[in-house]
Every structure is written in structure tokens, then in C-alpha cells.
Amino acid sequence: MLKIRDVTRRFGANTAVDNVALEIPNGQMVGVIGRSGAGKSTLLRMINRLIDPTEGSIIFEETEVSALSGPALRRWQRDCAMIFQQFNLVPRLDVLTNVLLGRLNHRSTSLNLLGMFSREERAQAIASLERLGIAQASLQPAGTLSGGQQQRVAIARALMQQPKMILADEPIASLDPMNAKVVMDSLQDINLRDGITVVTNLHTLDTARAYCSRIIGMAAGKVVFDGAPEDLTREAVHMVYGADPDGDEISEAITSTSIAASRPRKSAPSLTPAFAST
Numbered sequence: 001m002l003k004i005r006d007v008t009r010r011f012g013a014n015t016a017v018d019n020v021a022l023e024i025p026n027g028q029m030v031g032v033i034g035r036s037g038a039g040k041s042t043l044l045r046m047i048n049r050l051i052d053p054t055e056g057s058i059i060f061e062e063t064e065v066s067a068l069s070g071p072a073l074r075r076w077q078r079d080c081a082m083i084f085q086q087f088n089l090v091p092r093l094d095v096l097t098n099v100l101l102g103r104l105n106h107r108s109t110s111l112n113l114l115g116m117f118s119r120e121e122r123a124q125a126i127a128s129l130e131r132l133g134i135a136q137a138s139l140q141p142a143g144t145l146s147g148g149q150q151q152r153v154a155i156a157r158a159l160m161q162q163p164k165m166i167l168a169d170e171p172i173a174s175l176d177p178m179n180a181k182v183v184m185d186s187l188q189d190i191n192l193r194d195g196i197t198v199v200t201n202l203h204t205l206d207t208a209r210a211y212c213s214r215i216i217g218m219a220a221g222k223v224v225f226d227g228a229p230e231d232l233t234r235e236a237v238h239m240v241y242g243a244d245p246d247g248d249e250i251s252e253a254i255t256s257t258s259i260a261a262s263r264p265r266k267s268a269p270s271l272t273p274a275f276a277s278t
């Protein structure tokens with residue numbers, strides 16, 4: 001269980017995340033939605049400790065993640081793998097080496113300095129690439145792959161960390177619908193088959209509805225919706241996205257990529273939809 005307790009993050013006078021409290025049980029697939037600037041990335045980055053909260057605490061199992069430093073913090077960042085919109089691979093290195101880099105936090109500094117990976121680690125990296133359907137590109141420089149392929153490499157690298165949780169920050173925002181579907185199907189497969197918690201920021205509402213059993217809607221740094229996709233009514237969508245500049249209700253079409261999940265998502269959790277009063 002991940003517990004986010006009254007977490008706030010300010011950048012100067014700007015409050016990016018405003019007093020957010022959430023509990024995420026292990027094994028959920030959670031979509032975080034909201035307008036640009038709503039605080040989605042900041043929230044994810046605080047969970048992974050790429051950014052520190054200004055106030056509040058983040059707890060995983062019995063560990064206060066927000067208080068960790070040194071090797072314990074690196075262990076947490078290994079347990080909580082992060083996937084980014086821009087993939088964050090090393091373009092000049094081949095795909096296999098990029099995936100092996102996911103092992104770095106598992107190993108001693110001296111082994112890392114020698115840059116040596118065991119036969120077992122290599123086999124594991126190839127198995128991860130096979131699972132993502134991209135093993136044939138193992139020896140290609142990562143920078144020569146298409147965006148969709150690069151994101152699959154990034155997911156294979158995340159798997160090499162043997163994470164307890166995957167945080168994906170707009171993983172499909174740079175991809176065309178077909179590649180977006182492959183990437184979301186992969187994240188769903190990892191969630192369903194391995195039971196790994198996935199928390200993903202998504203620009204598009206229909207993707208969140210299709211893949212996530214729980215949707216968290218943010219507006220101006222606050223959680224304004226937390227519930228199952230079925231409970232995301234027009235009213236709730238309005239609370240998350242607000243009205244367009246002409247004052248008209250926002251259309252779901254503009255938050256749509258038209259991708260459909262290959263597998264049905266897990267049945268919805270027994271969540272009471274929460275609407276913030278402010």
C-alpha cells in the first residue's frame with residue numbers, strides 16, 4: 001500500500017500539488033488525469049522522489065519514502081520504476097545495454113564501474129525485450145528506433161529493476177494511436193500478470209477509462225475525482241477539465257486518442273467516488 005498523506009509541493013508562489021491525500025493498494029492500475037499544469041507530473045515525481053514534497057509524507061508499506069536518503073533512497077527508486085514521455089534512453093547505446101542499465105541499482109559500485117553484466121542478467125534483459133516484442137532490435141542503437149519501440153525498451157528496462165510499482169508520466173503522449181495502444185497493452189499486461197501497481201498520467205480520458213480500474217482526476221493541484229471509470233460522469237469530467245475558454249462544456253473528443261484496450265481491464269475496485277468540495 002502506498003499512502004500519500006497531505007502532500008503539498010510549492011514552486012515559489014505556485015502550488016503545484018495542494019494537500020493531496022491518497023491510498024493506493026498494491027496491484028492497482030491507476031490513471032491520473034487532468035489539464036496541463038494540474039500537478040500530475042509533480043505528484044508522480046514526488047512518489048519517486050525526483051522531487052521532494054514541501055509538506056506531508058509519502059509512505060510505502062512501513063517505510064516513509066519522503067524521509068529516505070542515500071542507499072535507501074536508491075533502493076526505493078529501484079522499487080518504483082519510472083517511465084517518461086520522452087523515453088529517457090541513452091540513444092547511442094544499443095537496446096540491450098539500455099535495458100541492462102535497469103540493473104544498476106541492484107549491483108555494487110565496483111561491478112557497475114567495470115560495466116560487466118552477468119550471463120543471467122543478459123538473459124533476463126533479452127527475456128524482457130521478448131516480452132515487449134522487441135528483442136529483434138537488441139543490438140540497434142536505441143536512438144534509431146521509432147518512438148513506440150523506444151517506449152517499449154524503456155518498459156523492458158523498468159522490468160529489469162524488478163519493481164514493486166511502475167510510475168508512467170504521460171507514456172503515450174508522443175506516440176501515434178497504434179503505438180500508444182501497444183504501450184498501454186504492455187503496461188496493462190504487466191499489471192495483470194505480475195500484479196505490479198501501475199500509476200500513469202494520461203492526457204486522454206478514453207485511455208484512462210479503457211485501461212485503468214481507478215481514475216484520479218486533478219485540477220489546480222487538488223484531487224477532484226477519485227473513483228472507478230464508471231463513476232466518471234459528465235459532471236465529474238467537468239470538475240476535472242472545467243469548461244473550455246468559450247465557457248462551453250469540454251468535449252470528451254478533445255481528450256481522446258481512439259485507442260481501445262485489447263483485454264478487459266480488471267473489474268473496478270470498490271471505491272466510492274470522491275468529489276472534493278473545493
Ligand SMILES: Nc1ncnc2c1ncn2[C@@H]1O[C@H](COP(=O)(O)OP(=O)(O)OP(=O)(O)O)[C@@H](O)[C@H]1O
Pocket residue numbers: 011014015016034035036037038039040041042043
Ligand atoms: N520544476 C518546476 N519549477 C517551477 N514550476 C514547476 C516545476 N515543475 C512544475 N511546475 C509548475 O507546477 C504546476 C504543475 O505542473 P505539472 O507538470 O505537475 O502539471 P501536469 O499536470 O503534469 O501538466 P502536463 O500535463 O502539462 O505535464 C505548473 O504550474 C508548472 O508550471
